[in-house]
Every structure is written in structure tokens, then in C-alpha cells.
Amino acid sequence: MNVAAYDCDVLVVGLGPVGAVLTALLAERGVAVIALDKDVAPYPMPRAVHFDHEIMRIFQQLGVADQVSQHARDLPDYEFRAADGRVLMNLRPPRQTPSGWGGGYMFHQPGVEAVLRERIAALPNADVRLGQRLDSLAQDAHGVTAQVTTQAGAAALRARYLVGCDGAWSPVREAIGGGLFDYQFDEPWLVVDMQVPPGCNVPAVNIQLCDPARPTTCVLSGPGRHRWEFMLLPGETAEAMLDDAVVHDLIRPWDCGPVRIERKAVYRFHGLVANRWRAGRIMIAGDAAHQTPPFAGQGMCAGIRDAANLAWKLDAVLRGMASDALLQTYQAEREPHVRAAIELAIGMGRVVCTLDRDAAAQRDAAMLAAQAGGAPALPPATPSPFASGCVLAGSVGAGELFPQPTAGEASAPLRMDDRLGDEAVLIARAPIVGTAAGLRVLEVDAQDLAPFRPALLAWLDQHGAEAVLVRPDRYVFGSGAPRLLLDAWAASLNPAALAAEAR
Numbered sequence: 001m002n003v004a005a006y007d008c009d010v011l012v013v014g015l016g017p018v019g020a021v022l023t024a025l026l027a028e029r030g031v032a033v034i035a036l037d038k039d040v041a042p043y044p045m046p047r048a049v050h051f052d053h054e055i056m057r058i059f060q061q062l063g064v065a066d067q068v069s070q071h072a073r074d075l076p077d078y079e080f081r082a083a084d085g086r087v088l089m090n091l092r093p094p095r096q097t098p099s100g101w102g103g104g105y106m107f108h109q110p111g112v113e114a115v116l117r118e119r120i121a122a123l124p125n126a127d128v129r130l131g132q133r134l135d136s137l138a139q140d141a142h143g144v145t146a147q148v149t150t151q152a153g154a155a156a157l158r159a160r161y162l163v164g165c166d167g168a169w170s171p172v173r174e175a176i177g178g179g180l181f182d183y184q185f186d187e188p189w190l191v192v193d194m195q196v197p198p199g200c201n202v203p204a205v206n207i208q209l210c211d212p213a214r215p216t217t218c219v220l221s222g223p224g225r226h227r228w229e230f231m232l233l234p235g236e237t238a239e240a241m242l243d244d245a246v247v248h249d250l251i252r253p254w255d256c257g258p259v260r261i262e263r264k265a266v267y268r269f270h271g272l273v274a275n276r277w278r279a280g281r282i283m284i285a286g287d288a289a290h291q292t293p294p295f296a297g298q299g300m301c302a303g304i305r306d307a308a309n310l311a312w313k314l315d316a317v318l319r320g321m322a323s324d325a326l327l328q329t330y331q332a333e334r335e336p337h338v339r340a341a342i343e344l345a346i347g348m349g350r351v352v353c354t355l356d357r358d359a360a361a362q363r364d365a366a367m368l369a370a371q372a373g374g375a376p377a378l379p380p381a382t383p384s385p386f387a388s389g390c391v392l393a394g395s396v397g398a399g400e401l402f403p404q405p406t407a408g409e410a411s412a413p414l415r416m417d418d419r420l421g422d423e424a425v426l427i428a429r430a431p432i433v434g435t436a437a438g439l440r441v442l443e444v445d446a447q448d449l450a451p452f453r454p455a456l457l458a459w460l461d462q463h464g465a466e467a468v469l470v471r472p473d474r475y476v477f478g479s480g481a482p483r484l485l486l487d488a489w490a491a492s493l494n495p496a497a498l499a500a501e502a503r
Contacts, residue, residue, distance in 0.1 A: 005143075005158060006143060006158050006159060006160060007034060007157045007158050007159060008032045008033055008034040008127065008157070008159050008160075009026075009031045009032045009033065009159065009160050009161065009314075009318050010026055010031055010032070010033050010034075010159060010160065010161045010162070010163060010314055010318075011033075011034050011035075011036065011144065011146055011157055011159035011161070011162045011163070012026075012033060012034070012035040012036070012162075012163050012165060013036050013134050013146075013162065013163070013164045013165065013166045013171075013172055014036070014037060014164065014165035014166035014167060014170075014286075014288070015035050015036070015037035015042075015117075015128065015130075015165075016037075016042075016043070016113070016165065016167065016286070017048070017109070017112065017113060017116065017286075017300055017303065017304060018165045018285055018286030018287075018300070018303035018304055018306065018307050019035060019037070019163075019165030019166075019285075019286070019307075020035075020113065020116040020117060020120060021058065021062070021116065021304050021307040021308070022163060022165060022285065022306075022307035022310065022311055023035040023120055023126050023128075024062050024116060024119050024120050024123065024126070025058075025061070025062065025307060025308065025311035025312075026125075026126075026311050026314060026315065027120065027123035027124075027125040027126035028062065028123060028422065029311070029312075029315040029422055030125060030315075031125060031314065031315055031318055032125050032127075033125060033126050033127065034127045034128075034129060034157060034159070035120070035126065035127070035128050035129065036129050036132045036133075036134060036146075036148060036157075037128075037129075037130050037131075037132070038131070038132065038133040038134075039130065039131070040130045040131040041130070042110060042113045042114065042117065043109075043110070043113075044110055045110065045193065045262065045263040046108055046109045046110060046193050046221055046222065046225065046227070046262070046263065047109050047300075048107075048109050048299055048300035049106055049107060049108075049109070049219060049220075049221045049222070049227055049297075050075070050104060050105070050106055050107070050219075050297035050300075050301075051072075051104065051105055051107060051297075051300060051301050051304070052075075052097075052103070052104045052105075052297070052298075052301050053097035053098075053099040053100075053101040053102060053103060053104065054097075054098075054099050054301070054305065054401060055300075055301050055304050055305075056068070056099065056101040056102070056105060057099035057100070057101055057404060057417065057474065058304055058307075058308050060101075060415060060417060060418070061308075061417060061422070062116075062119055063119065064115050064116065064119050065101075067115040067118075068107070068112050068115055069105075070111070071107050071108045071111030071112050071115070071222050071223070072105040072106065072107035072108075072112070072222065072223075073105065073106055073107075073220065073222070073223055074093070074102050074103075074104075074105060074106075075093045075102065075103050075104030075105055075106060075206075076093070076106075076204060076205045076206055076220060077090055077091065077092050077093070077205045077206070078090070078091040078092075078205070078206045078207075078208075079091075079205050079206070079207050079208070080207075080208045080210055080351065080352070080367070081207055081208070081209050081210065082210055082211075082360075082364045083209070083210070083211035083212065083213065083360070086364070086368070087371075088210060088363075088364060088367040088368060088371065089367055089371060098400075098401045098402070098403040098404065099401070099403075099404050100403070100404035100405065100406045100413075100415055100416070104297070106206075106219065106220040106221055106222065107221070107222050108221060108222025108223070108225060109222075109300075111222060129150070131150070131151050132148050132149065132150045132151075132155075133148060133149045134146055134147075134148055134166070134171055134172070135147045135148060135149055135154075136175075137162060137172070137175055137282065139162075139279075139280050139281050139282055142160075143158055143159055143160045143161075143281060144158070144159050144160075144161065144162040144281050144282055145157070145158050146158075146159070146162060160281065160318065161281045161282070161283070161314060161318075162281065162282045162283070163282075163283045163284070163285055163310065163314075164282070164283070164284040164285070164288045165284075165285050165286045165288060165303070165307075166284075166288055167286070167287045167288060168270075168287045168288070168291055170284060170287070170288030172282065172284055172288060173274055173284050173288045173289070175282065176276055176278070176279035176282050176284065177276065177279070178274060178275040178276025178279075179274075179275050179276075180272045180273065180274055180275065181272065181273045181274075181275055182270075182271070182272055183270075183271030183272065183273075183342060183343075183346055184271075185269065185270065185271040185293060185346045185349060185350075186268055186269070186270060187231060187268065187269045187293070187349065187353055188231070188232040188238070188266055188267070188268050188269075189217075189229050189230065189231050189232065189266070189267055189268075189269055190229065190230045190231075190232060190238075190241045190242070190247075190250075190264065190265075190266050191227065191228075191229050191263075191264070191265050191266070191267055192227065192228045192229070192230070192247055192250075192251070192261065192263070192264045193221060193225060193226075193227050193261075193262045193263040193264075194225065194226050194227070194228070194251070194259040194260060194261060194262060195224060195225055195259065195260045195262050196224055196225060196226050196256070196259050197224075197257075197258060197259075197260075199257060200256050200257035200258065200259055201255060201256050201257055202218075202220075202226045202254075202256045202259070203218055203254075206218070206219040206220060207219070208295070208348070208351075208352050210351060210352050210354065210360065210363070210364070211360075212354055212355050212356060212357050212359075212360040214230060214231065214233065214250075215230075215231040215352045215353050215354070215355075216228065216229065216230050216231070216250075217229035217230075217294075217295075217352075218254065225262070226256075226259065228250070228251060228254075229294075230250050231352075231353060232266065233355070234355075238266035241266060242264055242265075242266065244261065247261060247264055248261075269293035269294065269349065270291045270292075270293070271291065271292060271293060271342045271343075271345070271346050272290065272291040273289070273290045273335065273338060273339060273342065274288070274289045274290065276331075277289050277330060277331040277334075277335070278327060278328070278330060278331060283310065283327070283330065285303060285306035285307055285310060286300075286302075286303030286304075286306055286307075287299070287303060289303075289306065289334075289338070290302060290303075290335075290338045290342065292338075292341060292342040292345045292346075293342075293345045293346060293348075293349045294345070295345045295346075295348035295349045295352065296341055296344045296345035296348060298341040298342075298344075298345065301341075302334075302337070302338050302341055305334065305337065306330075306334055308473045309330055309333060309334055309473055310327075310330050311473075312422075312424075312471065312472035312473055313326050313327055313329070313330060313390075314327070315472075316438060316493060319437075319438065321437045321438045321493060321494075322493035322494055323493070323494045325494075326390060326492075326493055326494075329388075329389035329390045332386075332388050332389045333386045333388070333389035333390070333399075336383075336384065336386075336387065337383040337384075340383055340384065341383070351363065351367075384399075385397075385398060385399030385400045385476075386398070386399030386475065387399065390471065390477065390492045390493075391475075391476070391477055391478060391492075392469075392477055392478025392479075392480070392484075392485065392488045392489075392492075395465075395478035395479050395480050396463040396464060396465060396479050396480075397459075397463045397465070397468065397476045397478075397479045398476055398477065398478045398479070399475060399476060400475065400476050401474060401475055401476075402459075402468070402470045402474050402475065402476050403455065403459065404416050404417050404474070405451075405452040405455035405456065406452075407451035407452060408451065414451050414452075416449070416451075416452045417474065419448040419449065419452075420440065420448075420470075421440065422472055423438055423439060423440045423472060424438060424439045424440070424469065424470065424471050424472050424477070424489070425439070425440045425441075425442060425469070425470050426439060426440070426441045426442070426467060426468075426469045426470075426482060426485060426486065426489075427442050427443075427444060427449070427456060427460075427467060427468050427469075427470065428441070428442075428443055428444065428466060428467035428468075428482045429443070429444055429457075429460060429466055429467065430443065430466070431443060432467070432482045434482075434483065434486050435486070436486055436489060436490055439469075439486075439489065444456050444457060444460070460479075463479050465479035465480055466480065466481050466482060467479065467480065467481065467482040467485055468485075469485040469486075469489055477489060477492070
């Protein structure tokens with residue numbers, strides 16, 4: 001089909017954080033993107049309040065980490081407390097992370113979304129169209145045609161690929177079918193965001209109050225803000241709980257001072273995963289693909305990981321460096337990570353959402369005993385390496401997030417990703433003969449890597465490897481001999497072509 005017949009390479013439906021990150025990552029790579037959103041402005045109230053080190057690394061890749069930091073603050077300790085205030089479990093942020101950033105951040109979502117949209121506006125390949133609603137879509141062997149309603153009337157858009165980042169009630173998910181896997185976790189909670197003037201006595205840590213009389217969450221949000229979440233008890237209605245007087249009565253025992261209600265809403269906390277994330281040239285990401293209770297703080301994080309995983313693969317396919325089959329690795333890689341995060345959050349939620357006093361007393365005793373015995377409070381939050389997908393299975397380190405060393409002054413550190421660019425990179429101990437399209441080849445002794453050489457050599461030594469091939473999303477494709485890695489990388493990107501060549 002003639003290139004002129006396409007309005008864009010990728011049509012992104014939904015411009016929340018996930019759609020915005022996907023749009024920016026694609027446009028930075030030179031992909032022509034149209035991003036639609038049915039609303040004319042970003043949602044003005046906070047929703048997500050936490051992101052982790054890997055997400056800040058993605059913001060770094062977009063060149064907006066400093067701007068995002070203005071709307072965030074470092075993650076504090078996360079305490080699970082009994083009704084009487086005893087600490088049942090204390091989760092401390094890691095001191096070091098593979099991303100070279102802090103263990104996590106509490107943030108104000110509208111501020112971060114504004115930063116992302118400003119970045120998109122500076123990218124010539126990104127075309128944002130607000131106040132436009134997707135009505136229907138159809139695909140063929142060459143692309144996707146979307147029928148949309150604009151402020152000027154009906155219109156059609158033609159794209160090579162379409163990605164639905166259109167939320168929990170995703171029309172794109174409905175269009176591709178497949179249904180949802182339901183973890184059977186469904187709890188109604190009142191979520192209240194407060195503006196906190198200086199001098200208010202809000203807690204300095206994040207708290208899950210495991211009180212059977214009223215399970216409650218109390219966490220930091222962005223600078224000058226705090227969030228409370230209150231589980232609805234049997235017989236309580238959303239309408240009654242949203243009354244300002246009820247909200248202030250719930251906040252009063254915390255004795256914080258003159259906080260001001262910014263937002264209040266009743267949500268049902270779900271654990272859901274779409275069975276199908278892709279149908280031909282149509283894909284879904286973020287809440288359209290999976291929904292999690294908030295207890296592990298991974299809802300938005302999981303969606304942005306989807307965007308990072310999908311962006312480089314779409315780019316590789318569109319450039320002809322990979323076959324369309326590469327897109328099959330998207331769900332294969334991301335779904336196990338998502339399920340692990342949801343199951344962790346549901347496990348935490350079942351600890352918190354206990355209303356039976358006898359069961360709560362037994363839970364408290366067990367958690368205190370585990371804490372006294374030095375047992376781990378929870379399974380590790382670090383996801384397992386990719387077991388399948390675009391990785392060299394069986395090689396040491398394959399499927400793990402590759403560390404980003406830092407160097408220089410702590411106030412203005414040098415970060416390795418800034419030296420690598422957006423391509424995949426093969427880092428080896430010795431000179432390498434050969435390369436591949438879309439792949440940068442570097443020796444450990446290369447000038448660009450000089451500040452990070454000790455850390456890179458330590459990684460190679462630890463893994464017993466001559467070289468490591470790191471994907472554009474900073475996950476390890478594999479480690480081993482350079483020639484083996486180059487051949488395996490080419491095979492992973494275009495297995496059909498190599499099979500034909502072998503014949």
C-alpha cells in the first residue's frame with residue numbers, strides 16, 4: 001500500500017501516562033504517531049501516587065527526569081500497623097537499584113502528565129488530537145482504519161498499527177476480544193486526596209492500618225499533598241461516604257491539622273488481566289490490558305513498562321529491522337511480570353482487608369512472630385527475568401533489567417544510559433568484528449563508557465561473560481560470546497528470514 005495512504009505509523013488511543021510515554025518513546029525514534037484522547041485536557045486530579053526506579057529511568061530516557069522530579073519526592077518507609085499502632089511489617093526502600101535512581105517516588109500525577117505532554121509537543125513526529133473519540137476500528141493485512149468523532153464531525157484515520165491505552169473500560173480491548181481473567185478480588189474503597197499546608201502533622205511514612213474496624217491507607221502523594229483510603233464496610237454506600245462531613249470524620253483521628261479535600265472518589269479495587277493483548281495490528285497496554293489493587297503501587301508502573309517494551313519493538317518492525325513476529329513477544333514478556341505484581345498486591349490487600357477481629361488478631365500475632373524471627377515480610381518485589389520472548393534463553397542474566405551505573409558528583413551524576421542512545425547495544429571486553437542494524441557495538445574500553453568501566457567489568461565478571469547484549473528497553477537480551485549474541489539477536493528479530501536463508 002502507498003505510504004501516502006497512511007495518516008501515521010502508529011495510532012495511540014488514550015493519552016494518560018501510558019499513552020503519553022508510548023507516544024513520546026515512538027516519536028523520539030522517528031515513528032510518526034497520532035495520539036487521540038476523548039478529553040480536551042488531562043484529568044486534573046491525582047490518581048496514581050507512586051512510581052519506582054525503573055519508571056524514573058524511562059523518564060530519563062525521555063529527557064524529563066529533572067522536570068518530573070519537581071512533582072515527586074522520595075519513597076519513605078512503608079509500614080503495616082495493627083489497630084493499636086504496633087508495626088507488623090516495615091518495608092524500607094532499597095538503598096541501591098539497578099536503574100541508578102532512588103527506590104521509588106511519591107508524585108502528583110497531573111504535574112507529571114503536564115511534563116509528558118510538554119515533551120510530546122516538542123517532538124515533530126507526534127500529533128496530539130484532543131477531544132476526539134474512537135468509535136470503531138477495522139484492520140486488514142496492511143493496517144488499521146479507525147472511525148473517530150472529532151469536534152468537526154466524523155473522520156477516518158489510517159495507521160499501520162494501533163495501540164489502545166484507553167483505560168479500564170477500553171473500547172480497543174473490546175474490539176480485539178478475548179475477555180478478562182478475574183482474580184476475584186473486588187473491594188470498594190473511598191480514596192481521598194488532600195492538600196496539606198505547611199505545619200500540618202501528616203505522617204512521614206506510608207501506612208497500611210490493618211484495623212478490622214476500618215482498614216485504612218495513609219500515604220504521601222506529591223509535594224504538599226497526602227492521600228487516605230478507607231475501606232467501605234458492609235452496608236455503607238458510595239453516596240454516603242462521599243459526604244464531606246463523613247470524610248472529615250474519617251480524617252479527624254489522624255489529628256493532622258487543616259488539610260483541604262482536593263478529590264474524593266469511591267473505587268472498586270480489582271485484579272484483572274486481559275487474555276489477549278494483541279490481535280494482528282492492534283494492541284492494548286496499561287489499564288486496558290491489566291488492572292491491579294493499589295497496595296503494591298504498581299498500576300501505572302506496569303503500564304509504563306508495557307509502553308517501553310512495545311515502543312522499541314514497533315519501531316524495529318516499522319523500520320524493517322524485525323519481522324512482525326517480534327510483536328508476539330510483547331504479551332509473552334509482560335504478562336508474567338504483570339501477574340506477579342497483581343498477585344503481590346492482592347496478597348498485601350488480603351492482609352489489610354481483614355474485618356474479622358479474631359482473624360485479625362491471629363494475623364497480627366503471625367506477622368509479629370515472623371518479624372521477630374527475621375523472616376522476609378513479603379516475596380521480593382523484583383520481577384523474575386523474562387522466561388521467554390526476545391531473549392537468549394539459558395544465557396546468564398538474560399531477561400533481567402541491566403544495571404545503569406552512575407559516576408561523578410552525587411548532585412549531578414553521569415548516567416550510563418545517556419551515553420548509549422536509544423538502540424540496542426553490545427558491550428564486550430575485546431574488539432568485535434561484525435554488527436547488526438539498529439545495534440551499537442562498544443568495547444568496555446570505549447571512551448563513552450570510561451566512567452562506568454569498573455561497574456561493567458564487574459557485571460561481566462559476575463556473569464562469567466565475554467559480552468552482553470542489552471535491548472533498547474535496557475533488559476538483557478543475553479550474555480556470552482559476541483558472535484553468538486549477534487547471531488542470536490538477528491534470529492530473534494527475524495526468525496522467518498533466517499529460516500528461509502538456511503533453506
